[in-house]
Amino acid sequence: MAPIGTIIGPTTNNTRNYKARIVAQFLGIDLATTPDFVMNVDNKKEEYLAKYPAGKVPVFEGADGFHLTDSSAIAYYVASQAGSNSPLLGQTAEETAEILQYMFFAEADLMPAIAGTLYSIQGFIHYIKPAQQYSEEQCFRFLGVLDAILLSKTFLVGERITIADIILACDLMTVYTAYLTSEDRKKYRNVTRYFKTMINQPAFKAVIEVTLCVERVKPQPSAKDAKKAEKKAEKKPAEQPKKAEKKAKEVDEDEEMEAPAPKPKSKLDLLPPPKMVLDDWKRFYSNNATKPDAMNWLWEHYDDEGYSFWKVEYKYNDELAKLFMTNNLIGGHFNRLERARKYAFGNLLTLGKDDDNMIWGYFMVRGKTIPEEVADAADFESFAWTAADHNDPKTRAEIEDCFAWEGPSLPRECYDGKTFK
Ligand SMILES: N[C@@H](CCC(=O)N[C@@H](CS)C(=O)NCC(=O)O)C(=O)O
Incomplete structure (x- = not known):
């Protein structure tokens, strides 16, 4: 059977890309991918922006020319291709609403908290300690909420896997692979059991093999911070030690600057x-x-x-x-x-x-x-x-x-x- 369309974007290290592909695996739907996609190159090209103006990934192009953005919407659309009784979608108005409830929770509450916890220490964005701490608190709070919900449930809606589970498990992937050590995972036993159940489904494993976090990701300076630090170093190569000491003290007092010292950009460049x-x-x-x-x-x-x-x-x-x-x-x-x-x-x-x-x-x-x-x-x-x-x-x-x-x-x-x- 010809693919229903193509999910466009990087096929590795992109949990958003996995959602629709896992849905397709569950339902035996043929969905094409773009393994040679180059992030921040291909999605910034004129022809891409003409169809998908936000320049984000992933996006979807149907075999019939239908265009769609947003990973969860794409996953939902793929799930709907199995017909109105699609096993991954709700069978009643209540089930559908509950599925949407968890999809929005995952995207609007949990994901921003996970992103705020991780992105700055992974070096994707500027590190601001109070902001990172706030996000971490939120992240742990939401994990606690989920833990209570999953105490008596195997899956989020009804007794079967729905698209809400696939989306939530994909959204949890970053924090489970990069941040939650085995000690942390013990605090969220039900979420951990649920996450392991999901990632061990053959449809998941066909797309991504997940390895749980062994050691928390170490803080990396953002590209912007590294550039700033490099410029500063170039400008003031022979700063007096005393002045440098004073500067260091000021920095200590400024919470926002408690981030690890930015490293220069790669020597390889x-x-x-x-x-x-x-x-x-x-x-x-x-x-x-x-x-x-x-x-x-x-x-x-x-x-x-x-x-x-x-x-x-x-x-x-x-x-x-x-x-x-x-x-x-x-x-x-x-x-x-x-x-x-x-x-x-x-x-x-x-x-x-x-x-x-x-x-x-x-x-x-x-x-x-x-x-x-x-x-x-x-x-x-x-x-x-x-x-x-x-x-x-x-x-x-x-x-x-x-x-x-x-x-x-x-x-x-x-x-x-x-x-x-
Ligand atoms: N809600 C969107 C978010 C998409 C998104 O932010 N994608 C990131 C990569 S995971 C991106 O394209 N970043 C590049 C940019 O914002 O220019 C979705 O789930 O698809």
């Missing part, structure tokens, strides 16, 4: 521009057969000065159990590598069988050393990174097989994997 643009490679890789087409393209365009290859192996393979858990672990690691996305590409594969498997792969990164955007990841130490010479025929064959997820040079049978792009 100061390197001479590479001959090969990483996004061009990512796009080519996404749109072509890996072997031979994409690999031929890579070897033709690869810029040895601007990039380096690294073999990446998990240090604790003997602790790995089920294959799907190993693959989840890779997904979690990739989430923690978010800062490196602009500078790195790689594949990590889950090789072997249940209770006897390993993580193995290759990364290509900007520069000739491991970028700090990679080394700063909370779980970086769990992986061994070894410099790889792509001119060595054995290594080259391994890189090709790794990027293709198949081939004779893989150390063991490939069960699954993930691409960092």
Whole structure:
């Protein structure tokens, strides 16, 4: 069957994108995606803005030309394609109203609180301590409200999964993967049980494998703050120590400035521009057969000065159990590598069988050393990174097989994997 349309936007690291795709999986509806979408490039193009003036993602374009914005509206529309008795929608006016109640709660109450808790410490927006604290309080309050509701319920509306559950679980994903440690999760046992039930549904797993937070995301300066700090440093390179001390004291007294000291922008941005643009490679890789087409393209365009290859192996393979858990672990690691996305590409594969498997792969990164955007990841130490010479025929064959997820040079049978792009 032809797809009903396309959900347009980044297909990874975007919980809003997952909603409609999970709905489609639940209902066996064919919904196309845009895996090579480049955030903040493709959604700022004239032709995109002509159809979707807010320039946000995700959006939907139906096979019949119907345009829609807002992830929850898109998910609702996809759910409605199963007909008026769609199992994910309400069957009575009351059920429909309850579904809407939870959808609005998720979007209008919970999401802003989660965003306010996380975005500033993830470096997406400026950090203002009282604002972050207020959002965290709100977030915990709403989690408490949900916990009470879910004490006696498996799902939000009636006795079955509805679209409200899919939307809420997607909206909870950020806080469960980046903020709520196992200690925190114990305070919201019912929400945690509910969240785990949802993310373990096959329709969820077909779209996203979720790894629960191990360590709270560390504060990152926003791009704006980093730029400001850099400009300041450029202007006043030789500030007198006394003056600097006084400044530091003033800053201490100012709650708003209690954010971590902004770091300068990536050192990698100061390197001479590479001959090969990483996004061009990512796009080519996404749109072509890996072997031979994409690999031929890579070897033709690869810029040895601007990039380096690294073999990446998990240090604790003997602790790995089920294959799907190993693959989840890779997904979690990739989430923690978010800062490196602009500078790195790689594949990590889950090789072997249940209770006897390993993580193995290759990364290509900007520069000739491991970028700090990679080394700063909370779980970086769990992986061994070894410099790889792509001119060595054995290594080259391994890189090709790794990027293709198949081939004779893989150390063991490939069960699954993930691409960092
Ligand atoms: N309520 C909207 C929010 C969409 C939204 O804010 N998307 C973000 C990415 S997750 C975005 O497009 N940001 C870019 C921008 O605002 O320019 C939805 O659920 O689709």
